[in-house]
Amino acid sequence: MLLALTATAGVAEVAVAALLESRPALVHTVTGAGGPGSWTYYADGLEIAAATVFGLALRGAILVPALSRVLSRPLRPNAVYPLHGVRFTLQRAVARLTSTRFTIALFGDSSAIVHYLKALGYRLAPIDQTGSNFGTMLGQEVPTLSRVGTGTMVSDGLSMANAEYSSTSFRTAPAAIGSHNYLGNHIVYPAGGRTGDNFLLATKVMIPVSGPVRENTGLLGSPPIEIPRSVERDHRFDHLTTGSGLRRRLAAKNHHNAVTMALFLTVPCLYVYGLLLIAMFPLTGDGGLYWLETAGTALLELAFTVGFFVLAERAVLGFRTLRPRLCSIYEPAWKVPSILYLAVFNGTPFKPAIWRLLGVRMGHRVFDDGCRILERTLTQVGDGCALNAGSVLQAHSLEEGVFKSDRITIGNGCTIGTSAFVHYGVVIDDHARVDADSFLMKGEHVPAHAQWRGNPAAELTGDAACRGMP
Structure with a gap:
């Protein structure tokens, strides 16, 4: 149970689980459960599960915004404070509170997210x-010093870095993103970023902090290079974002999002309910056998975690596979589910096996040390591959309100480096290598035995490739 909750919940939840797991008598005292033959056993478990999940949701929606505003008040912009002092503690508490994954995931990609962020x-x-x-x-260090202009659309993984640290002190400073921008995935936006209005920031781009403020263009890579703000294909759905039809489409999207948000709360509620039923099951052993039954309960709950989330994900898809798509954001589309529980299995032979259950066409002898595969049924990984920690295989993109997805195919014996990002439509042939922190852009074809590196990634040739090989 503790392993499962560590991957899906916070420190407080794990502490409560540890208490209940180690003191089963306490569970029965609190719940009054008489055992599997009693209706009280099931009713009390459901009540506790619902209180846990909906309490967490209410905490994130109501308590966190209020606390973050109160704790942020002593933090003045550009004032220098010593490390490990009172204000440092307040700043770290604000950053921790406001970056709760559960609440951001609940409201993200819906109309509710802007109201939640305003509350923060x-x-x-x-x-x-x-x-x-x-x-x-989405992450931020001080929400009250974060500004995002009107009409800007932000993909997953934005981090508003509005706190700066030295060996002795720190300061907070405003971080402001202009109007009518589009931001790709995994971007760290620092205080003083030199980008203005009508700007495209590509995935994993490095934000300039010196020089003139750029507008009406785009940046790609690290170090960044200028690219066009948009291409013609990205405007094919512009007619859906204006006029009287927008209100109708937005209302339809809000209705659809309300259903998915209800499902988002229902699934963890049922999950916690299942964990509690297992935890409350009466143990018969005593003395030296009790620890064995406790260990067996923990393993059973871990197996339940995997089986439950695999079944939930496949059921939401109707036990079908995803298909490549090109559509507007107002079309019903698959909302990427949580895979936090998979972190427990990083670096073990169980991780590839679970990927197969989730729909990935996964080869044999694959080493996965912490890869995130977002569209499971659109991804294929060959035999003998290495997927290093922090790597991402993302078979979709959201650009200018256009949703795009395509397959990712990785051959045999390939290596995806630490924190490398592989985008949709990519084909990597056998025994190729994508180096650490690289960004392999959409539609790229990596030849067999090639080594690619950089952001955006490009092929290394000659001596450079030889020096990069282990």
């Missing part, structure tokens, strides 16, 4: 509601 302290006015202004992964 973000400056967003005036809001140009698209129904998908922010994704489901």
